[in-house]
Amino acid sequence: MMPTRKIAVGATALLLSWPSWSAESAAVLEQRVQVLQRQVDALSRLVPRLDALQREVQQLRGEIELQGNTINILKNQQRDLYLDLDGRLNQSPETSATDIPQVDGTTVPGGASIDTDSGQAEQRQPAAAEEAEAAGPAVVATSASANEERAYQKAFELLTQRRYEESAKSFQRFLADYPTGVYSDNAQYWLGETSYVTRDFDQALLEFNKLLDNFPTSQKVSGALLKIGYIQYEKSDLSNARETLESLIERFPGSSAARLAEEFMRKKKI
Numbered sequence: 001m002m003p004t005r006k007i008a009v010g011a012t013a014l015l016l017s018w019p020s021w022s023a024e025s026a027a028v029l030e031q032r033v034q035v036l037q038r039q040v041d042a043l044s045r046l047v048p049r050l051d052a053l054q055r056e057v058q059q060l061r062g063e064i065e066l067q068g069n070t071i072n073i074l075k076n077q078q079r080d081l082y083l084d085l086d087g088r089l090n091q092s093p094e095t096s097a098t099d100i101p102q103v104d105g106t107t108v109p110g111g112a113s114i115d116t117d118s119g120q121a122e123q124r125q126p127a128a129a130e131e132a133e134a135a136g137p138a139v140v141a142t143s144a145s146a147n148e149e150r151a152y153q154k155a156f157e158l159l160t161q162r163r164y165e166e167s168a169k170s171f172q173r174f175l176a177d178y179p180t181g182v183y184s185d186n187a188q189y190w191l192g193e194t195s196y197v198t199r200d201f202d203q204a205l206l207e208f209n210k211l212l213d214n215f216p217t218s219q220k221v222s223g224a225l226l227k228i229g230y231i232q233y234e235k236s237d238l239s240n241a242r243e244t245l246e247s248l249i250e251r252f253p254g255s256s257a258a259r260l261a262e263e264f265m266r267k268k269k270i
Contacts, residue, residue, distance in 0.1 A: 144182035152183040159190055168194040185218035201231045222257035242270045
């Protein structure tokens, strides 16, 4: 009888405790359900925002692509403007310097005022250029790489901004990298110009003579001769100035440089 009695008592106790266990479990389950419900609600609110963000990203991608195309177009236009400006200056030397600057002043062509020492860039003779000089006139390439064109545009842009020292260094680097490039003769001429407008006449004379020696068939020769004649006059070397300008007039009759040389000789009475 004792074992049966004990089993009955245990079963009774278990039955008495069942309602309490069920209530606690239900409360826990309810809490979990509420948490899940809140998470589902949060996710449901995020879905429209994610859709909106996706649409914005797609729109931004389209705008970026459009801007990229616009930038490429502007770059090409800028390149064409530089080349056109360079070509115009090549045909008309007077646009870079029509008159000799006053000896006692710092006024340069275009009305800009500068420190006469600021444009004297450190000069170096690249090994490649030395070899080119030793071998005689350079054989200029017929086409330019994208890197060459960018390097030339950078140096030329600095020149148009009257940042002469930076421009000189850029042209020097250009000539070291592309001694026989398509723009090498132009670069040599503008390198001389950076010294000329800052009144470093000795260096300018050296650079312009390099153009005559290395690129004797360049369209820049007439402009270089004109500047050499100007410099010789400034250095009171009147006989050589007259000889240089007369040689220019004889070699390039009817050119802008020749007309400027004639006018200069008439005004200065040389």
